[in-house]
Amino acid sequence: MKHFLILIISISLFWGCSQTISDSQNTQMTINKEHSNKAIQRVSEKFPRANLQEIGRGVQHAASLWRKADGTDEAFISFCTENYIGDDTEKEAVFLKISEYFESLLGSYNKIAIDLRKNVDLQTGRLHPVDHMFSAYSAGAHFMNDFYENKIAFFVALNFPFYSAEEKNELGKNWTNREWAYARMGDMFNARVPSGLNQKTAAVSAEADAYIAEYNIHMGQVLDENGNSLFPENMVLLSHWNLRDEIKANYANKDIGYQKQALIYKIMQRIIDQSIPESVINSGESKWNPFDNSVWKDNEITKASPEPDTRYQKILNNFRALKAADAYHPVLNTAIKRSFSGNMQIPQEEVEALFHEFLTAPELKETGEIIRKRLGRDLQPWDIWYDGFKARSSIPEEKLNAITRSKYPDAMAMENDLENILIKLGFEKQSAAFLASSIAVDPARGSGHAWGASMKNEKARLRTRIPEGGMDYKGYNIAIHEFGHNVEQTISLHNVPYYMMNGVPNTAFTEALAFIFQARDLFLLDIKNQDQDAAYLKTLDILWSVYEIMGVSMVDMQMWKWMYNNPDCTATELKNATLDIGRKVWNEYFAPVFKSEDQTILAIYSHMINSPMYLPNYAFGHLIHFQLEEHFKTHPFAPEVERIFALGQLTPDEWMKKATGASLSNKPLINAAKEAVNYFK
Numbered sequence: 001m002k003h004f005l006i007l008i009i010s011i012s013l014f015w016g017c018s019q020t021i022s023d024s025q026n027t028q029m030t031i032n033k034e035h036s037n038k039a040i041q042r043v044s045e046k047f048p049r050a051n052l053q054e055i056g057r058g059v060q061h062a063a064s065l066w067r068k069a070d071g072t073d074e075a076f077i078s079f080c081t082e083n084y085i086g087d088d089t090e091k092e093a094v095f096l097k098i099s100e101y102f103e104s105l106l107g108s109y110n111k112i113a114i115d116l117r118k119n120v121d122l123q124t125g126r127l128h129p130v131d132h133m134f135s136a137y138s139a140g141a142h143f144m145n146d147f148y149e150n151k152i153a154f155f156v157a158l159n160f161p162f163y164s165a166e167e168k169n170e171l172g173k174n175w176t177n178r179e180w181a182y183a184r185m186g187d188m189f190n191a192r193v194p195s196g197l198n199q200k201t202a203a204v205s206a207e208a209d210a211y212i213a214e215y216n217i218h219m220g221q222v223l224d225e226n227g228n229s230l231f232p233e234n235m236v237l238l239s240h241w242n243l244r245d246e247i248k249a250n251y252a253n254k255d256i257g258y259q260k261q262a263l264i265y266k267i268m269q270r271i272i273d274q275s276i277p278e279s280v281i282n283s284g285e286s287k288w289n290p291f292d293n294s295v296w297k298d299n300e301i302t303k304a305s306p307e308p309d310t311r312y313q314k315i316l317n318n319f320r321a322l323k324a325a326d327a328y329h330p331v332l333n334t335a336i337k338r339s340f341s342g343n344m345q346i347p348q349e350e351v352e353a354l355f356h357e358f359l360t361a362p363e364l365k366e367t368g369e370i371i372r373k374r375l376g377r378d379l380q381p382w383d384i385w386y387d388g389f390k391a392r393s394s395i396p397e398e399k400l401n402a403i404t405r406s407k408y409p410d411a412m413a414m415e416n417d418l419e420n421i422l423i424k425l426g427f428e429k430q431s432a433a434f435l436a437s438s439i440a441v442d443p444a445r446g447s448g449h450a451w452g453a454s455m456k457n458e459k460a461r462l463r464t465r466i467p468e469g470g471m472d473y474k475g476y477n478i479a480i481h482e483f484g485h486n487v488e489q490t491i492s493l494h495n496v497p498y499y500m501m502n503g504v505p506n507t508a509f510t511e512a513l514a515f516i517f518q519a520r521d522l523f524l525l526d527i528k529n530q531d532q533d534a535a536y537l538k539t540l541d542i543l544w545s546v547y548e549i550m551g552v553s554m555v556d557m558q559m560w561k562w563m564y565n566n567p568d569c570t571a572t573e574l575k576n577a578t579l580d581i582g583r584k585v586w587n588e589y590f591a592p593v594f595k596s597e598d599q600t601i602l603a604i605y606s607h608m609i610n611s612p613m614y615l616p617n618y619a620f621g622h623l624i625h626f627q628l629e630e631h632f633k634t635h636p637f638a639p640e641v642e643r644i645f646a647l648g649q650l651t652p653d654e655w656m657k658k659a660t661g662a663s664l665s666n667k668p669l670i671n672a673a674k675e676a677v678n679y680f681k
Contacts, residue, residue, distance in 0.1 A: 031063035035073045039080040047086030061161035064330035107455020109140035123443040153189040162190040165341035181498035191329040204321040208610040218284035248387040265382045266290040277304035313571040339613040355550045358666040359589040363673040368593040381599045384548040389541035405470030415441035426638035450482040452489030460486040484517030491645040501648030508620035515625045536676040543673040553615040631660040
């Protein structure tokens with residue numbers, strides 16, 4: 001993985017990242033280089049022994065956030081002079097005070113949100129429209145505005161300035177826990193985007209969500225090449241999730257599974273290139289043959305217009321809304337930087353280099369050959385979702401349902417068993433009791449989720465679906481996954497060195513522990529998998545899943561780079577560019593394995609429309625999961641979970657090095673895949 005040599009940002013470099021903005025709401029940044037230098041001079045005269053670079057960083061960061069409405073140039077200079085903390089002992093004492101305030105505020109906001117969403121999230125009876133009204137209310141919506149107005153945001157920015165992910169990766173190698181905590185406090189106020197832009201971004205995002213939520217294909221009305229319907233009349237599949245999962249499900253169908261997969265693949269191609277007739281989206285009124293793209297009504301072909309590149313217009317709307325905020329971010333001044341260096345805390349260039357390394361591993365070609373032999377046919381593009389490596393339990397699901405229903409008739413039964421589950425996983429009784437007492441189990445309306453606490457005197461919430469008659473096995477499997485999240489949430493809140501370090505580097509890390517718990521669900525039911533191939537099959541299953549999602553992620557990243565290079569493009573131009581990018585990524589990384597070229601399937605994911613640049617998180621989740629599992633093979637599971645997830649919010653690479661002794665890497669998975677390939681040979 002590529003590393004960057006990052007030094008303390010100089011005054012001139014920091015200023016170069018800032019831009020002058022003006023609009024009708026007094027958002028103009030008025031503190032120029034001359035004024036900030038004057039503030040630095042006055043602060044350094046007041047604290048002659050203080051580090052000049054640290055003063056400069058704090059002043060420049062505060063300057064990048066100061067607007068005309070906040071006061072005059074002289075008011076800014078006075079604010080810095082009066083509020084800079086030049087004594088280390090006093091700075092630590094103030095930091096601890098602010099940390100307590102933030103824990104109270106953020107924890108209370110979180111508790112209010114849980115309380116206001118209680119009826120819509122839990123099985124509490126019939127819902128009334130007022131329940132939805134309260135669930136949509138955000139008590140902390142004005143938090144940022146308030147803290148700029150009362151100047152607390154400037155106080156924090158001045159004394160605890162922001163560090164980029166690249167700087168954290170380099171400087172953090174030698175940081176103490178306290179210095180990490182200071183840097184995490186600096187993350188609180190790193191940009192100041194006008195509320196109007198935030199509202200616009202939220203509206204565009206909501207439109208994209210609504211578009212995807214209603215992108216259903218009525219499969220009973222879809223015809224194959226011969227005019228036959230292969231799917232149940234009432235089957236409706238959401239793109240892309242349900243379409244993909246239906247492809248996976250049909251590997252077990254030896255009769256017409258291949259024909260069904262080929263039909264779904266043709267549907268996906270029509271969605272990607274927008275030749276899909278608009279009238280068949282979320283409608284079952286007409287029959288549709290995706291092979292010749294004909295639409296039939298009353299046994300006659302009817303005229304049908306293609307979808308007017310709406311898919312790509314939604315992507316473009318998101319791009320322009322996010323790009324509009326670029327100028328308000330002094331350091332993370334593109335949506336790409338904010339997504340990777342900001343949210344993932346890994347620079348995009350490093351992500352791409354890691355993915356390239358994995359996608360060119362020779363083990364993928366060998367695994368593809370194993371799949372070809374198992375299928376008894378040449379690989380098809382949709383085999384990126386090959387599902388035949390799953391190690392299936394020899395126990396019928398009906399028997400598993402009987403076990404889980406008896407064990408967990410309601411949510412309280414599961415809550416009462418949490419301590420026993422943890423002890424079975426190897427946690428000491430005292431630790432197991434503490435963790436279990438910090439987690440509440442609630443009956444969910446949906447399939448379930450985990451909701452962590454944000455202050456230590458509140459509990460994490462495990463929401464799980466338990467129908468009448470008790471919890472079935474699928475619900476239990478999900479509940480164990482969510483329990484893994486809760487354990488991470490509790491350890492990384494209570495056991496971290498400082499509150500400001502609470503949590504994990506990004507969502508991939510909490511998913512990793514959830515996957516680890518979920519993989520032990522049968523063990524917790526005293527059921528052993530007797531399949532001697534299971535471990536090798538699991539490795540190849542993970543390898544193939546990472547292969548697919550990294551390819552999809554590459555297309556997503558390259559598309560965003562293209563949009564930044566062509567910001568005035570039309571939706572049609574974006575469509576053509578995305579199709580071209582999809583083909584290029586396929587030809588470079590997949591054609592050598594699949595023996596076919598110019599496929600566009602990697603552009604099907606709906607995340608590209610409603611979750612910009614989120615896809616790489618899934619790949620990292622798999623890599624982290626696998627690397628931790630390899631570590632647990634030679635280290636005691638429970639004590640290591642407690643140690644590792646108490647590291648807190650370091651950068652991903654630093655976290656992995658402290659957790660496993662090695663950087664975040666493809667090597668553990670690729671090496672294990674090599675062993676699995678040799679086994680099956």
